[in-house]
Amino acid sequence: MIALRTLDPRHDPEPAGWEHLRTAGRQCVTWRYDLLKAYAWGAQAPVLLTVLHDGGTAVGAVSASLRGIRPRRGSYARGRDVAGVVDVHAPGNRSQKGWWFAGDLEPERRRELLRRYVRGIREELGPSWRGVVWREVSPGEPAQLPGLVKAALPTAPLARLATPWTDMEAWYARLDRARRDSLKRRARTFTADAGLSIAVGPARELVTGAEAAALRAENDLKHRARLFPQAPLPLPYLDALVGGDEVVAIAYRDGSRLIGLSLILDHPDWPICLSWGALPPESGGRKHLYFDGYVRMVEWAIASGKTGLVLGKGQAEIKRSLGADLVPSSALAVPF
Known part of the structure; x- marks a missing residue:
């Protein structure tokens, strides 16, 4: 019954x-x-x-x-x-x-x-x-x-990137030469930047809910509907989200200041890339952190033995250029 x-x-x-x-x-x-x-x-x-x-x-x-x-x-x-x-x-x-x-x-x-x-x-x-x-x-x-x-x-469409490889070179080999070279070049540049730290790990160890809210707002404001804008997620929600055991963060800091953040909902097989936010260069951010974030995501997924990454919606052609399949949705x- x-x-x-x-x-x-x-x-x-x-x-x-x-x-x-x-x-x-x-x-x-x-x-x-x-x-x-x-x-x-x-x-x-x-x-x-x-x-x-x-x-x-x-x-x-x-x-x-x-x-x-x-x-x-x-x-x-x-x-x-x-x-x-x-x-x-x-x-x-x-x-x-x-x-x-x-x-x-x-x-x-x-x-x-x-x-x-x-x-x-x-x-x-x-x-x-x-x-x-x-x-x-x-x-x-x-x-x-x-x-x-x-x-x-x-x-x-929903972008999904399978990660069946054992190293990053196998992923890079799938990309066209221009995309591959630009991703590698930017990753080297950011790694060599003495003023920039890049950390990947449990969100509770890398970021606070207030920091996550501030950077989400930076991104949301660029894409917010004018007629019926969505209300932002409340701080108690983000505090609970990043304070648990099932969210991974990719955090970019200039000194102690958070300038870029990706949040990933962990899953045994297909983690979900929940959000990205970054300060614009004129406010102290760095150009092209968005693309570097994908490099760090894929690197983490391969090292963690994940089946793949759900890259989410929006920016479909960019995600396709990174090797993702675009699943139709309605x-x-x-x-x-």
């Missing part, structure tokens, strides 16, 4: 066995419940987490934002609107899906669990909520999602 438990992470306590379920589902740290809570308090729309149970056992989860009819411009959510759509997406990043399962469930059982989720969330919200939007839908997945009428909108709107 299928059962659902729907939670508001802002107010509801962590469900029993949640961390075991997250681990069994091989989900990154952004699904840890304290981070879900911090994310929900800083979101622009109310967040609901639904735990899927099959035969009395928790087997998966769905996270969704309730996008109401009243847009909130750069502000945090207060309560639910009277109507809107259910936006299924991963909390805190665009490189994961908002639904997942633990174990080897058969495809038909997965479809039935998601059908029951849709029915349950409609009952939870009422008839004025008009449908579900599933984000980060990969090729072949629309048939797995419930609904008779589906409208797909292509979105930015948003799928399904009316109730």
Whole structure:
């Protein structure tokens, strides 16, 4: 028998066995419940987490934002609107899906669990909520999602770089000569820069939440939507994120000043490059740190024996030039 438990992470306590379920589902740290809570308090729309149970056992989860009819411009959510759509997406990043399962469930059982989720969330919200939007839908997945009428909108592709090599030269050999030479030259230049330190390791040892927030803001402001800008992730979220055991940082410092930072969500196989931020050269940064960050990421992934890196969305052609595959992605709107 299928059962659902729907939670508001802002107010509801962590469900029993949640961390075991997250681990069994091989989900990154952004699904840890304290981070879900911090994310929900800083979101622009109310967040609901639904735990899927099959035969009395928790087997998966769905996270969704309730996008109401009243847009909130750069502000945090207060309560639910009277109507809107259910936006299924991963909390805190665009490189994961908002639904997942633990174990080897058969495809038909997965479809039935998601059908029951849709029915349950409609009952939870009422008839004025008009449908579900599933984000980060990969090729072949629309048939797995419930609904008779589906409208797909292509979105930015997801870049994934496999790292099956034992050394960096094997990666460099895949790149065109101009890209390879520029990456090597810049890496040598930064390594030889006496005023610059480059450290790769557990984020909690290399950076504070406040430093991460400041550099994320540098990058976010360049890409922020003007009409409906996203509210920044709150400092308590970033404190919890970098203070744990599952985030890796690549930190560039000029003396004690942090001038560049990449945060990676660790994973046994496919770590996710969560964010990049850097000071512009006119504010004390260095040119081309962005490209050097990829060199350090790949170097870390190879040394750590990872299957590959999820490089995320945006800058698709640059990531392709670094050897990444671009996986098509879409948003799928399904009316109730």
